[in-house]
Amino acid sequence: MKVLITGGAGFLGQRLARKLIDKGTLRLQGGDWPIHQIDLLDVVAADTLGDARVRCLVGDIADPQVLRSAISRDTAVVFHLAAVVSGQAEADFDLGMRINFDASRALLETCRTLGHAPRVVFTSSVAVYGGALPATVRDDTALNPQSSYGTQKAMAELLLADYTRRGFVDGRVLRLPTISVRPGRPNAAASSFASGIVREPLHGEAATCPVAPDTRLWLLSPRRAVEALVAGCELDAAALADRRPINLPGVSVSAGAMVDALREVAGDAVASRVAWQPDERIERIVGSWPGCWDTGRAERLGLCGDEDFRAIVRAYITDDLTASTQ
Amino acid sequence: MKVLITGGAGFLGQRLARKLIDKGTLRLQGGDWPIHQIDLLDVVAADTLGDARVRCLVGDIADPQVLRSAISRDTAVVFHLAAVVSGQAEADFDLGMRINFDASRALLETCRTLGHAPRVVFTSSVAVYGGALPATVRDDTALNPQSSYGTQKAMAELLLADYTRRGFVDGRVLRLPTISVRPGRPNAAASSFASGIVREPLHGEAATCPVAPDTRLWLLSPRRAVEALVAGCELDAAALADRRPINLPGVSVSAGAMVDALREVAGDAVASRVAWQPDERIERIVGSWPGCWDTGRAERLGLCGDEDFRAIVRAYITDDLTASTQ
Numbered sequence: 001m002k003v004l005i006t007g008g009a010g011f012l013g014q015r016l017a018r019k020l021i022d023k024g025t026l027r028l029q030g031g032d033w034p035i036h037q038i039d040l041l042d043v044v045a046a047d048t049l050g051d052a053r054v055r056c057l058v059g060d061i062a063d064p065q066v067l068r069s070a071i072s073r074d075t076a077v078v079f080h081l082a083a084v085v086s087g088q089a090e091a092d093f094d095l096g097m098r099i100n101f102d103a104s105r106a107l108l109e110t111c112r113t114l115g116h117a118p119r120v121v122f123t124s125s126v127a128v129y130g131g132a133l134p135a136t137v138r139d140d141t142a143l144n145p146q147s148s149y150g151t152q153k154a155m156a157e158l159l160l161a162d163y164t165r166r167g168f169v170d171g172r173v174l175r176l177p178t179i180s181v182r183p184g185r186p187n188a189a190a191s192s193f194a195s196g197i198v199r200e201p202l203h204g205e206a207a208t209c210p211v212a213p214d215t216r217l218w219l220l221s222p223r224r225a226v227e228a229l230v231a232g233c234e235l236d237a238a239a240l241a242d243r244r245p246i247n248l249p250g251v252s253v254s255a256g257a258m259v260d261a262l263r264e265v266a267g268d269a270v271a272s273r274v275a276w277q278p279d280e281r282i283e284r285i286v287g288s289w290p291g292c293w294d295t296g297r298a299e300r301l302g303l304c305g306d307e308d309f310r311a312i313v314r315a316y317i318t319d320d321l322t323a324s325t326q
Numbered sequence: 327m328k329v330l331i332t333g334g335a336g337f338l339g340q341r342l343a344r345k346l347i348d349k350g351t352l353r354l355q356g357g358d359w360p361i362h363q364i365d366l367l368d369v370v371a372a373d374t375l376g377d378a379r380v381r382c383l384v385g386d387i388a389d390p391q392v393l394r395s396a397i398s399r400d401t402a403v404v405f406h407l408a409a410v411v412s413g414q415a416e417a418d419f420d421l422g423m424r425i426n427f428d429a430s431r432a433l434l435e436t437c438r439t440l441g442h443a444p445r446v447v448f449t450s451s452v453a454v455y456g457g458a459l460p461a462t463v464r465d466d467t468a469l470n471p472q473s474s475y476g477t478q479k480a481m482a483e484l485l486l487a488d489y490t491r492r493g494f495v496d497g498r499v500l501r502l503p504t505i506s507v508r509p510g511r512p513n514a515a516a517s518s519f520a521s522g523i524v525r526e527p528l529h530g531e532a533a534t535c536p537v538a539p540d541t542r543l544w545l546l547s548p549r550r551a552v553e554a555l556v557a558g559c560e561l562d563a564a565a566l567a568d569r570r571p572i573n574l575p576g577v578s579v580s581a582g583a584m585v586d587a588l589r590e591v592a593g594d595a596v597a598s599r600v601a602w603q604p605d606e607r608i609e610r611i612v613g614s615w616p617g618c619w620d621t622g623r624a625e626r627l628g629l630c631g632d633e634d635f636r637a638i639v640r641a642y643i644t645d646d647l648t649a650s651t652q
Contacts, residue, residue: 093492131568132466140458142468143484146568151488155481158469162477166419242457242472 001026001033002075006061006107007082008040011183012123014047015226016079021051026077027234028119033076041070042082062103067110077119077233080107085189086127086285089149100152105159112168120160120171121233124245126218128154128175130288137290139247139297146288147190161244172240174232177220177250177305180258181316190285194219197255198262198313201273202321210279213256216291220250221306221315228303235301249295249305251312261309265317327352327359328401332387332433333408334366337509338449340373341552342405347377352403353560354445359402367396368408388429393436403445403559406433411515412453412611415475426478431485438494446486446497447559450571452544454480454501456614463616465573465623472614473516487570498566500558503546503576503631506584507642516611520545523581524588524639527599528647536605539582542617546576547632547641554629561627575621575631577638587635591643 003020007013017038025032040046041057048054059066061082071078082103089096104122111118127150128143143154157173164171182195193210194217200207220228228248240246253261263271295305306312329346333339343364351358366372367383374380385392387408397404408429415422430448437444453476454469471477486497508521519536520543526533546554554574566572579587589597621631632638 140468140470142466144466144568145484145488146491148488148492151484154484158471158477158480158484162471162474165472166474242470 001035001077002037002039002072003035003077003079004039004041004070004075005079005081006041008056009042009044009046010081012179012222012225013040013042013079013081014049015222016081016229017046017054018049019226019230021049021053023230026230028076036074039070041066062098062106064106064110067106071107071110071114073114073116075114075118077121078107078111079121079229079233080104081123083123084149085187086125086147086149087188087190087192087282089152090147090190090285091188093148096148096152100149101155104156108159108163108169112163117167117170119233120169121229122156122160122171122173123229124153124157124173124175125150126175126177126247126289128157129290133290136292136294137247138294139243139245147285157245164244165242170237171244172232172235173245174228175245175247176225177218177248179222179225180217180219180312181320182222183316183320190282191217193282194258197258197274198316201262201270202266202317204273206273206275208275208277209255209259210277210282211255211286212278212283213254213259213276215255215283215286216252217255217258217286218250218252218289218291218293219306219309219312220248221312223315223319224304224306231303239301246298246301246303247293247295248303249298250293251306251309252291252293253309258309261313265310265313327361327403328363328365328398329361330365330367330396330401330404332367332404332406334382335368335370335372336407338505338548338551339366339368339405339407340375341548342407342555343380344375345552345556347375347379349556352556354402362400365396367392388424388432390432390436393432397433397436397440399440399442401440401444404433404437404447405555405559406430406446406448409449410475411513412451412473412475413514413516413518413608415478416473416516416611417514419474422474422478426475427481430482434485434489434495438489443493443496445559446495447555448482448486448497448499449555450479450483450499450501451476452501452503452573452615454483455616459616462618462620463573464620465569465571473611483571490570491568496563497570498558498561499571500554501571501573502551503544503574505548505551506543506545506638507646508548509642509646516608517543519608520584523584523600524642527588527596528592528643530599532599532601534601534603535581535585536603536608537581537612538604538609539580539585539602541581541609541612542578543581543584543612544576544578544615544617544619545632545635545638546574547638549641549645550630550632557629565627572624572627572629573619573621574629575624576619577632577635578617578619579635584635587639591636591639
């Protein structure tokens with residue numbers, strides 16, 4: 001069977017592909033199915049990771065023709081990671097609608113035509129919540145997005161649930177905490193700093209934190225995110241019942257405590273490279289996301305987060321920093 | 327200024343037009359604005375109610391060109407009532423998506439091009455709720471639709487909220503209880519019987535109730551629905567803050583109690599024309615809607631429901647039965 005990863009050139013798509021190569025099979029409907037092919041679809045050419053099973057597809061994810069060529073009868077699983085990030089979706093409403101909503105819809109529609117209800121693992125976001133929130137956010141807390149990104153993700157979640165209910169696909173929605181520490185360079189996500197204030201100092205560079213030290217974030221390491229994507233894919237449909245979205249367990253930590261953890265792990269000199277420079281636009285978006293969560297359902301389903309933020313910093317040093325400096 | 331009513335040939339659209347003609351003005355941004363024109367857009371020709379201000383537009387609501395011809399710079403208010411009903415949206419997924427979602431999106435997009443953020447009053451439905459529900463449903467209870475109709479309405483609600491937040495429109499979402507008693511003939515709505523079991527017996531005809539007597543419904547008379555549409559349009563944006571959807575107050579009543587009320591108002595002979603004949607498909611859809619509500623917010627905003635189901639039966643006799651038999 002074949003696996004498609006949209007956003008396959010992105011860092012999460014690449015790591016997921018690596019994980020699937022190493023794993024070799026996916027547990028679906030009671031059996032372990034060998035993965036014969038992994039298609040990485042993206043707007044730029046993805047690294048095929050030196051494995052003959054990996055195929056790179058370049059195209060516009062919102063183009064139904066591209067999707068039809070990427071999804072075929074032997075596609076059993078789709079990991080739909082492709083998205084325009086929050087800051088970009090807020091700056092360019094039409095682009096966000098096209099990639100975050102229209103492309104998701106076209107992908108579901110293409111899967112529907114297969115007739116065998118492929119598994120679709122859709123990554124959503126804490127940005128579907130907002131406004132006056134309960135003290136603790138749960139999987140079934142009301143969606144009330146305060147950004148176009150969150151709105152587009154929430155609409156796609158609802159659509160995926162209906163496609164699943166109708167038997168067009170077997171969908172799973174994993175609401176990812178903010179991924180930290182992302183490797184590479186800053187991006188247009190409002191939460192980009194949540195990686196930058198650790199990554200840049202560890203690389204000897206200055207970083208600015210655009211939110212107040214007491215702003216709470218909800219974080220997950222790339223390592224745990226990839227594990228959760230695979231586990232979410234392998235979950236029995238019966239265990240999910242009529243609630244397809246799952247909030248993944250994260251670490252709830254303030255921006256100030258993040259820098260403290262960086263200091264603990266990497267020392268004063270590194271932590272002192274972070275400057276505090278509030279940016280109202282980013283504070284408004286990030287501040288509308290909840291800080292406190294009940295992720296008991298995810299944990300009962302076997303989806304795990306990181307131990308604490310120090311563990312996240314250490315995971316970055318092991319998985320990325322050491323690799324990139326070798 | 328101009329008012330557009332989509333679904334303007336429908337019974338609610340027609341009553342709303344009549345109400346606006348009688349009223350002559352709408353209170354917007356602190357002033358009473360005279361209504362110079364009321365456009366009734368529908369797939370069939372609407373009755374222009376003998377008033378020179380009323381214009382009838384025939385076209386496909388999902389066709390952006392039709393919308394562009396229906397919405398112009400002096401359109402200050404749009405009542406978006408056009409929809410494919412729940413039973414039809416469940417039977418024909420693509421049609422439901424096209425009318426209930428795509429047309430709503432195209433309408434919002436057309437309004438956006440005006441640049442002056444017209445008021446858009448969107449009618450949504452209790453069908454946006456479902457699954458395991460809290461004892462009492464409030465405006466901010468999580469959306470969890472269990473039908474394609476509910477999904478499409480929920481997605482359109484979210485989109486309207488984002489268009490409002492961005493200042494493209496000034497949107498209001500009124501979640502209507504099931505309208506009862508609708509005049510005319512049965513339709514493809516799963517809730518069609520909620521009118522039929524009163525209307526048909528009062529007209530001397532037999533009616534069947536497809537749900538068990540203890541199935542609870544949440545009902546609003548056409549008279550109160552039209553009043554709420556106008557009041558919802560005239561609400562100050564500031565009073566709605568970041569929560570645009572409002573659950574309108576309804577009467578919570580079981581199917582059995584509806585027939586009891588009919589018996590009280592119209593006598594044994596009339597009530598005995600109702601036969602009980604369960605239909606699993608309809609029971610499943612209607613059973614997923616909640617029965618108990620907290621509509622305190624709507625009431626504080628000045629939006630009223632009916633006193634009880636007897637009042638709803640009497641309103642039908644006054645507004646429709648007497649008129650149709652004269």
